[in-house]
Amino acid sequence: MRYGDKPVQIATYKHDVWGREVLRGVSWDLLWLIIVAAFIAIALHAIYEALRKRGDRPSSEGERLNRHDAIDRAFHWVMAASVFTLLVTGIFPIIGLEFAWLDIHWIAGIALTLVVVLHIIRSVFFQDLSSMSLGPGDLKEVLSDKQKPGKYSPAQKGMHAAVTILTLLVIASGLVMFSMIDTPWWDRSNALPETTLGLVFFVHGLSTLCLIGLLCLHIYFGLRPEKLFYTRSMIKGWISRDELLANHDPERWTPDKTPN
Amino acid sequence: MPSFDVMPEVQLYQPVELADALKLADQLGEHGWLLGGGQDTYGWLKDRAKQPRAMIDLNGIEALHGIRDSDDGLEIGAASTLRDIIGNDRINREFGLLAQAAGRVASPQIRNVGTLGGNLSQDTRCWYYRRGLDCYRAGGNICYADGPEAMNREHCLFGASRCVAVSPSDTATALVALDASMIVQSVDGQRKIAAEDFFVGPDTHITQMTALDAGEILTAVRIPSRWAGKHFYFEKVADRNVWDFALVSIAAAISMDGDLIGDSRIVCGGVACEPHRLKQVERRARGKALSVETADELAPLASQGANPINYNHFKMPLMENLVRRALRG
Numbered sequence: 001m002r003y004g005d006k007p008v009q010i011a012t013y014k015h016d017v018w019g020r021e022v023l024r025g026v027s028w029d030l031l032w033l034i035i036v037a038a039f040i041a042i043a044l045h046a047i048y049e050a051l052r053k054r055g056d057r058p059s060s061e062g063e064r065l066n067r068h069d070a071i072d073r074a075f076h077w078v079m080a081a082s083v084f085t086l087l088v089t090g091i092f093p094i095i096g097l098e099f100a101w102l103d104i105h106w107i108a109g110i111a112l113t114l115v116v117v118l119h120i121i122r123s124v125f126f127q128d129l130s131s132m133s134l135g136p137g138d139l140k141e142v143l144s145d146k147q148k149p150g151k152y153s154p155a156q157k158g159m160h161a162a163v164t165i166l167t168l169l170v171i172a173s174g175l176v177m178f179s180m181i182d183t184p185w186w187d188r189s190n191a192l193p194e195t196t197l198g199l200v201f202f203v204h205g206l207s208t209l210c211l212i213g214l215l216c217l218h219i220y221f222g223l224r225p226e227k228l229f230y231t232r233s234m235i236k237g238w239i240s241r242d243e244l245l246a247n248h249d250p251e252r253w254t255p256d257k258t259p260n
Numbered sequence: 261m262p263s264f265d266v267m268p269e270v271q272l273y274q275p276v277e278l279a280d281a282l283k284l285a286d287q288l289g290e291h292g293w294l295l296g297g298g299q300d301t302y303g304w305l306k307d308r309a310k311q312p313r314a315m316i317d318l319n320g321i322e323a324l325h326g327i328r329d330s331d332d333g334l335e336i337g338a339a340s341t342l343r344d345i346i347g348n349d350r351i352n353r354e355f356g357l358l359a360q361a362a363g364r365v366a367s368p369q370i371r372n373v374g375t376l377g378g379n380l381s382q383d384t385r386c387w388y389y390r391r392g393l394d395c396y397r398a399g400g401n402i403c404y405a406d407g408p409e410a411m412n413r414e415h416c417l418f419g420a421s422r423c424v425a426v427s428p429s430d431t432a433t434a435l436v437a438l439d440a441s442m443i444v445q446s447v448d449g450q451r452k453i454a455a456e457d458f459f460v461g462p463d464t465h466i467t468q469m470t471a472l473d474a475g476e477i478l479t480a481v482r483i484p485s486r487w488a489g490k491h492f493y494f495e496k497v498a499d500r501n502v503w504d505f506a507l508v509s510i511a512a513a514i515s516m517d518g519d520l521i522g523d524s525r526i527v528c529g530g531v532a533c534e535p536h537r538l539k540q541v542e543r544r545a546r547g548k549a550l551s552v553e554t555a556d557e558l559a560p561l562a563s564q565g566a567n568p569i570n571y572n573h574f575k576m577p578l579m580e581n582l583v584r585r586a587l588r589g
Binding site: 019098099102181187189201 | 262393394399400401402403404406407408410420421422463464465567569
């Protein structure tokens, strides 16, 4: 595959202080490739959904059932804001919109790290982690039209698993990179070997690119008419009983009622 | 790192019309190299640290030469040599600060061929970067000049953001102090950029020293008459008196209101990636006399906010002393 007059590379290389070729980081040519791939996937899905016959959409009227607690919604939107900030500050300078991005980037990175740590603590100790875990049962749901999911569908679980892995990779590599810049708390050490540093930049860049692709899909699905009630539930917290019955198996997920 | 005995092959264009040069600059984009006096060109090329496809020699373009009146002050063509500036009567009479700064650039031989545009647009002297290492400034992911074992005596006190290089230009500090504007042209038209904004820091443009984009040419510098004939002070401290870059320099333009300081613009070179204005000193100097007392009171403000690295702490008292000498009258 070619981009302009050169083949698309996955990684870029540089010479270290000894003149040896070492990894520098990810090739940002992939950014356009991933965005195009995500939009092709979105277009194909949109066409498929347009051709597919669907029954009436369940009503949002009637009894309201709790899907997301306020704290979980807050986590989601703080995470979204910090990821958005990280992407704008990380990607815009690369595509030519230059501004003083570095301080905003690491501050947003710290915010994301804290929120993710809190979310992990909450989900491990205070929530039902299994409701988001992918397992063999999810395969049955995918293959069967009749079996409905519990709180989360296999697609949602898959998205969550992918975002979790990529976010943890971005955070881990970002923290290493953070140690390599001056901050109010320490002066940079330049202690990492250049080969390791290149690998860290590569992991950070590649996981960022994959996250961009996933976020395109996530936002698309969040805005699809038949899925819009999930987005509403991430804002207001509730879904209706009709929406529950149409999309979930009430025996596998029994949400609490919320006051109307 | 390999070393080379001969120059690489590079195409050479020698346009005589500005329009042709702009067209070439546009066509070549990042692969083109603007050639003034060549004093910050041939080293890069010979070491293969920069590998342009072609050079555009600007010296044959008449419009880029000369020192003339502008609507409000003086306009200096970017291809005017530093010797032209040093020897110009009007510059010496009205804007002696620039003449003094130009007179401290490098050596007489270099000033004979070096141009104002070249002096302003030259790249930083960080030796790690100039050696061709793939540092942040070269598009890499590390700064070799800021580590426990790095030699960074010449590097910056202010405005570091990953890169710690400094602006090496002597005329830059004088032109920022004189509130000059840079006239930048491209095939898309003309931009007028305040000298203060022309030089850019690593936080926004880590691979550039100036706001010049590929395809643009610095064609002239305009100095407003507002600062003509004011009180000026320029001093450059370097390891050698000739053929060396500033460790720290100071350029001050001071408008006196009777015996008291009115507006002033005080700029330090060699301490940041851009000419570094001492705004706090300027503010606090207003209404005070040029005197030893004022100098002693305000000098410590100069280095406030400095973030020295391993070997450049000496620049802080040096800055303070230069401010002291500029304000003592």
